[in-house]
Amino acid sequence: MSLMERVEATIDRLRETLLRCQEADGRWIFCFESGVMTDAYMILLMKLLEVRDKRLEEGLVERILARQDKDGIWRVYEDETEGNLSATVDASVALMYAGAWQKRSWDARRVREYVLHRGGLRQVGSLTQVVLSLLGHLPWDRYPRVPIKFLLLPLWFPVNLFDLVGFTRVHVVPILAAADRKYVAWLPERPDLSGWEGMKPDDLPSILSDSPLNEWVNGAFASYPAGAFGTLSRREEALKWAEAFMLGWLEPDGTLYSYFTSTFLMVFALLALGYPKDHPVLVRAMQGLRAFVCPLDEGLHLQETTSIVWDTSLITYALLKSGLKPDHPAIERSLRYLLSRQQTKRSDWELKNPGVPAGGWGFSDINTLNPDMDDTSVCLRALTPAACQLGGEYRSAWERGMTWMISMQNQDGGWAAFEKNTDKKWPRWLLPFHDSRTVWTDPSTADLTGRTLECVCRYTGLDRRHPVIRRAVTWLTEHQQWDGSWFGRWGIAYVYGTWAALTGLAAAGWDLRHPTVQRGVRWLLRVQRPDGGWGESCRSDQERRYVPLSFSTPSQTAWALDALIAVHDRPTPEIKAGVRCLLELLEKKDPRVFRYPTGAGLAGQFYIHYHSYGYIWPLLVLSHYRNKYGHADK
Numbered sequence: 001m002s003l004m005e006r007v008e009a010t011i012d013r014l015r016e017t018l019l020r021c022q023e024a025d026g027r028w029i030f031c032f033e034s035g036v037m038t039d040a041y042m043i044l045l046m047k048l049l050e051v052r053d054k055r056l057e058e059g060l061v062e063r064i065l066a067r068q069d070k071d072g073i074w075r076v077y078e079d080e081t082e083g084n085l086s087a088t089v090d091a092s093v094a095l096m097y098a099g100a101w102q103k104r105s106w107d108a109r110r111v112r113e114y115v116l117h118r119g120g121l122r123q124v125g126s127l128t129q130v131v132l133s134l135l136g137h138l139p140w141d142r143y144p145r146v147p148i149k150f151l152l153l154p155l156w157f158p159v160n161l162f163d164l165v166g167f168t169r170v171h172v173v174p175i176l177a178a179a180d181r182k183y184v185a186w187l188p189e190r191p192d193l194s195g196w197e198g199m200k201p202d203d204l205p206s207i208l209s210d211s212p213l214n215e216w217v218n219g220a221f222a223s224y225p226a227g228a229f230g231t232l233s234r235r236e237e238a239l240k241w242a243e244a245f246m247l248g249w250l251e252p253d254g255t256l257y258s259y260f261t262s263t264f265l266m267v268f269a270l271l272a273l274g275y276p277k278d279h280p281v282l283v284r285a286m287q288g289l290r291a292f293v294c295p296l297d298e299g300l301h302l303q304e305t306t307s308i309v310w311d312t313s314l315i316t317y318a319l320l321k322s323g324l325k326p327d328h329p330a331i332e333r334s335l336r337y338l339l340s341r342q343q344t345k346r347s348d349w350e351l352k353n354p355g356v357p358a359g360g361w362g363f364s365d366i367n368t369l370n371p372d373m374d375d376t377s378v379c380l381r382a383l384t385p386a387a388c389q390l391g392g393e394y395r396s397a398w399e400r401g402m403t404w405m406i407s408m409q410n411q412d413g414g415w416a417a418f419e420k421n422t423d424k425k426w427p428r429w430l431l432p433f434h435d436s437r438t439v440w441t442d443p444s445t446a447d448l449t450g451r452t453l454e455c456v457c458r459y460t461g462l463d464r465r466h467p468v469i470r471r472a473v474t475w476l477t478e479h480q481q482w483d484g485s486w487f488g489r490w491g492i493a494y495v496y497g498t499w500a501a502l503t504g505l506a507a508a509g510w511d512l513r514h515p516t517v518q519r520g521v522r523w524l525l526r527v528q529r530p531d532g533g534w535g536e537s538c539r540s541d542q543e544r545r546y547v548p549l550s551f552s553t554p555s556q557t558a559w560a561l562d563a564l565i566a567v568h569d570r571p572t573p574e575i576k577a578g579v580r581c582l583l584e585l586l587e588k589k590d591p592r593v594f595r596y597p598t599g600a601g602l603a604g605q606f607y608i609h610y611h612s613y614g615y616i617w618p619l620l621v622l623s624h625y626r627n628k629y630g631h632a633d634k
Contacts, residue, residue: 004626004629007579008626010583010586010622011622011626014586014615014618015322015324015619018615018619022334025333025337026334026336026338027365028311028312028334030311030611030612031611032294032304032305032306032307032608032611033296033597033608033611034076034608035087035607036063036090036094037127037261037606038292038301038304039060039301040093041090041094041260041264041302042056042260042264042289043094043098044094047097047188048185048267048268048277049277051286053290059299059300060300060302061098061299062298062299063299064095065299068091072107073110073114076597076604076605077537077596078592082118085118085125086128088111088114089132090128090131093132093137093191097187097191112195122142125435125604126432129142130265132193133179134183135184135187136184136186138197140182143432146176147180148176148177148179148180148235148238148239149217149234151242151245152234152241159217159426161173163427163441164427165442166418166419167257167262167439168441170246170256170257170262171265174266174270175265176242177239177242177246177269177273178268178269178272180239181272181273213430242269242273252368253288253291253366254281254286255285255288255289258305258369260302260304266285267282267285267286292305292306304606305364306364306365307363307364308365309341309361309365309379311610311612313381314620316335316382317382318620319331319619321619321623321624325385326385326390335382335386338361341362341365342359342361342397342401343361343367343368343369344358346358347370348369349418352419353419357400359376359405360375360376360405360408361375361376370418371418372417374417374452374490376404377405377451377454377455381458381459383401384398387399402456405456406456407420408420409471409472410423410444412471413471413472413474413475414444414446414449415445415448415449415472416443416444417489419442422442423442423444424441428440428441435602435605438602445487445488445489446479446487446488446501447500448490449472449476449504450486450503450505452472453473453505453507454504456472457504457507458507464509473508476505476516483523484498484519484521484523486498486500486520489600490599491559491600492537492538492599492600493538493540493600494523495559495560496598498524499559499562502520502521503563503566507566512568517567521567525574528560529548529551529552529581532574534553534559534578535553535556535557535596536598537549538597541604542604549596551590551596553598554585554586554593554617555598555614557578558582558620558621560578561621562617562621565621570629571629575625582621595609596609597609598610599613
């Protein structure tokens with residue numbers, strides 16, 4: 001069987017597999033799998049709200065234990081050499097509260113030794129520190145104090161809450177509310193972690209002083225007029241504002257902004273503000289979170305959110321590229337679903353992009369408030385054939401979405417994930433929790449800019465000299481790394497960014513003759529593995545340098561291949577080797593290879609294994625290979 005015949009057979013097999021697992025309403029549902037953090041926190045939340053569900057708790061415990069490595073610790077990706085301190089503490093504490101730790105005393109000793117070797121509880125990541133404070137295992141005075149009055153600073157002030165990106169705001173507000181009250185939830189069967197702390201309070205560094213942000217806030221309120229809550233003190237006014245903010249951004253399912261972690265923190269914050277545990281808001285939030293449960297072979301997993309719009313739009317686009325027509329029943333169903341998820345009401349993004357009609361898409365099926373560039377661009381790709389051939393509501397939705405997406409281009413020429421021109425420098429200087437620096441703001445990134453540029457160039461008919469396109473191309477050329485690669489924010493990492501940048505530049509008319517493209521191609525070929533594929537470690541995301549894996553992954557191999565196919569008129573030996581590797585990966589189905597996380601969230605703490613990626617990206621790139629090279633590769 002020739003290489004092209006193998007490609008054709010694999011396309012058919014992947015397509016049939018995806019068609020069989022489509023839901024009746026047009027969706028595709030795949031697990032959005034991360035580490036054990038959300039599983040652990042769900043156990044704590046159940047204890048907090050006195051929710052008794054033996055099956056759920058046992059399933060979460062089962063998965064947490066299944067993810068424990070042979071050395072007794074937890075990792076957020078396989079090749080994390082020293083293990084992950086935060087994940088290990090999250091898992092251990094949850095198991096203790098669940099009563100599943102007492103039977104594993106040998107593990108408890110090993111884990112405690114590991115935690116102390118890594119510096120103790122006071123060295124865990126920022127979110128884990130907050131959770132330990134909420135449970136009374138670390139003092140709230142441990143942190144630089146960001147005053148709750150910070151929330152009242154107006155939009156015109158040079159420092160204010162809305163300088164942070166939306167998904168960060170919905171985490172910061174409940175943390176500040178709970179921290180202001182120094183709220184502690186004393187859960188039953190509370191374990192004694194006093195021997196896990198590491199440094200004594202007297203040994204702590206000077207970061208315990210107030211945050212520099214205090215000076216800004218106090219200076220602002222010296223002349224800031226009275227607020228909207230009458231005779232209340234500034235502190236009480238800010239707490240009322242925090243409460244109104246959280247309630248104002250609830251999704252219809254009861255979750256805060258459709259994320260588990262923000263909803264988890266909101267529950268603690270509302271309890272700190274006096275809500276009873278059986279308050280309808282808290283009951284509804286818990287119901288919404290329970291819908292995030294995903295069954296796995298190793299137990300039950302609590303997803304951070306669902307990826308249904310993302311998966312459905314990508315699968316629809318890949319199926320169209322594989323040869324299905326817009327009037328195919330499966331495509332018709334998926335497009336109807338995507339139309340129902342287009343967001344047409346205004347949200348926070350309008351603060352810095354006023355006057356533009358809403359029209360984007362979000363990541364999850366429950367998301368109604370938080371559209372993003374990546375989901376919007378893929379939905380537009382999926383809708384394009386129907387918009388062109390069938391018109392009507394497809395065309396109307398497409399035009400509205402494309403107008404919104406283009407309008408979100410930043411002043412610097414790039415695109416960010418969620419909001420426009422939200423990249424001030426002060427959060428990285430003035431806010432505590434340095435491990436969260438990558439999520440405070442929403443700067444332009446190579447992956448978003450490249451993918452959005454590719455969408456605009458391929459599907460709008462804009463002249464490549466148009467300012468929107470020229471500015472995006474300039475941003476990409478100015479942000480190429482010295483070695484020829486680009487860093488990708490939302491995937492792992494340099495392969496992901498380089499793929500997005502090169503496919504965007506190719507759509508804008510740049511080919512192999514351009515030095516920027518040449519450097520990017522040379523880099524991809526330098527990091528191609530001996531088996532013909534590509535594999536990059538999550539350590540790249542942490543260390544901001546390329547770190548190879550010891551094996552190739554299907555999604556990263558597909559991304560690299562897609563970039564090379566985009567800029568080559570004929571299949572090269574390196575492209576053919578990559579295709580052969582990808583076909584072999586799909587045939588062998590090694591779980592280790594398919595489970596490696598290639599989605600990025602928070603550097604060093606949160607990475608995603610998309611269960612859909614083993615189907616989507618191979619189908620898409622093999623279709624591109626066949627469609628471009630036809631019978632040239634026998």
